[in-house]
Amino acid sequence: MAGVGKQLLLHNLRPVRPCPGKSAWLDAAVPGPYTTMRTIDGTRIVEFQTHVDRIAQTTRTLAEDIATGRDPKHRVPLASHLVDTLTDQGAVRQLVLEHARQALQHFHGPCDTSQAVPDTRLTVLVNWEADAESDKHMATAYNVDVFVEALPPRPSQPVSVMLRRQPDSMTTKEGKDSKWISQRKYLEAEKGECNEVVLVRDSGACVEGTQTNFFALQRQTLLTAPDQEVLPGTIRKLALAGAQALDVALAMQSPNLQAISTWTSAFLSSTSRLVLPINKVIFVSSHMRRPLIPAMIMLTGANDRRGVWPMEKQIVVHPEVQAAFPELQLQDIYQFDVDPSIERLDKWVQQHLRDTAESVSLEPLS
Template sequence: MRWGLLLLSRRALRQPYPFREMSTSALIIEQLNPLANEQDAKFNIATGNTSFKDFILAYPSGAYTGMRTVHRDSIVEFNTHMNRITNSVSQLFSKDKKAESVMSPFRDVKQFEAMAVPMLKKGLEAYYNTVDETTHSSHPFEAKVSIVVTYSSEKEAPLFAAHFSQLHSIPSDKRVKVDIEQESRKAPEVKDSQWVRDRSQLEEKKSSEINEVLLMDDHEQLYEGIASNFLAVKMVNDKAVVMCASLDHILLGSILKIVLTLCEKHHIDFEWTFPKLQDARDGKWVGCFITSTSRLLLPIETIYFHDERIEFKESAPIIEFLRSQVSKEIYNGAYKIL
């Protein structure tokens, strides 16, 4: 078996977990028979130190998504993640007739949700009981949850698994430094795990003080981060306008979706237009920020591009307002798993 895992049925998982390892940081659950009904489902479960990246790279390229818990029992923007997987599966396996047929249940949101929820429930229970050392503390951590859905041409069958690890809290006043690379991303609207492979070189190049790498084209138009969305704020007639590359160029992240909702709710102007690096140089931005599942909304302190450095002395009030609102909004509509 891929992970050298313990084979369990759903019924067996109700018993205490006997396979706790010392110094473990992650749990992986894989359904061995993804097309089986809930009563007949069988799982592999393993604890260890497998990172998200290594987890993704252990499988053939396929659809994936990264989620987070709130209150340790619910998933933020769960429907967004379910739609992301099904949309990606629809596009990734459409050219292979065998794969297209076998992967059919993973293209339907209702069918996929019916498969995903029971597996996430078992995985989250096992993670909290066997891995998470904060479970019985006064301030337990939230969990980062990643799902991969792909196809094995060797087995002519789907592969369906999830990875659970600790989601570290971020100080409410934290700002970050980012780097810029002139790179592009193919099919950004598809959450393809091949991107995890492609971005590895960019991740390895960045220094430890750099939180994110932004992608930019030859016209110095900024797209998104390698694992985040990127937004900038300019002032037009004394009114803040939030800018982001349009959705035909980027993937709509779950936290970006929340930002859109907040802008509409609070009558903040939003434009689907490329933020341009030259405008940052010319002081036309009051600030910029990134959004992602694990980091929520983080204002940017410094942008680096080659030997150039653009600094924002303080976080703009509009960005701090959005940050505080995002932190509250993630609880609204979260999907209860446990």
């Protein structure tokens, strides 16, 4: 089964041609509840019910924010009967399933059961606007967009992340509102070669990435932020299950940079990255309201630890770092290797993806 194209956008079940790039589509679209899913074996969506729950919960939170005047985007309210529909898990399940099925059918084209179906990444966005003809202050209909693309390859090693202060306005723990996509751009603007930006609180707690969950192994205990403080990703859910299955000690608390000397490994989890070990970490003190703790970078290829944690007054800038990030001020250098327990966890997650995947029919379109 060959894909018709590398990208496809469906708006209310109709293909948009020419297909805009993903960034252009999200920039132009009215923000709303969204989720990003991945397939396994081409036609099975991993943790499908979790994505359904996410759309319903985000809609509920957004509707409450709009009603109470707390929505920073000042979006119009959605008619109450439509809010009821988009917060009902059964209705949302059927809605997302139908739109995902149509999107995959269009993306893959005519079925050929003799060929493997390539895996894809689907971003589903639900939004609404005021009805210009009837009520300019109320939305009486909603839209569903699905953007389909080939699942990108996992980043190759070495993998680096940048640590930045968490914005005060960040509220992803209550669901995924696509307004966050535009808000996170300034965080990612200077990440250079880094794969992700991990957000840090003033206390030094490393909470989550802009598109990922974050874990650190500290004295052989796996640490990650508790459910109520982050958006619990689908792969994070699998990673936690894998840690229990593999008897890896687990504590639901954010890794703290002040204990960096006791970390033995760290990784990201996300739809496309799965469990992705981290080789480099860059902490950026610029653009902070106040310094938290010294900046640092972890470099691969060195056999010794450099610097002493913390180094409050000393600035150490490695030539490699200075060349890659000339505008940044870095204040410490550390290194650690990927722990074998993280490698085992990654393999476990990959093996168990299929256990959580739900089939989506690819019967020919009528």
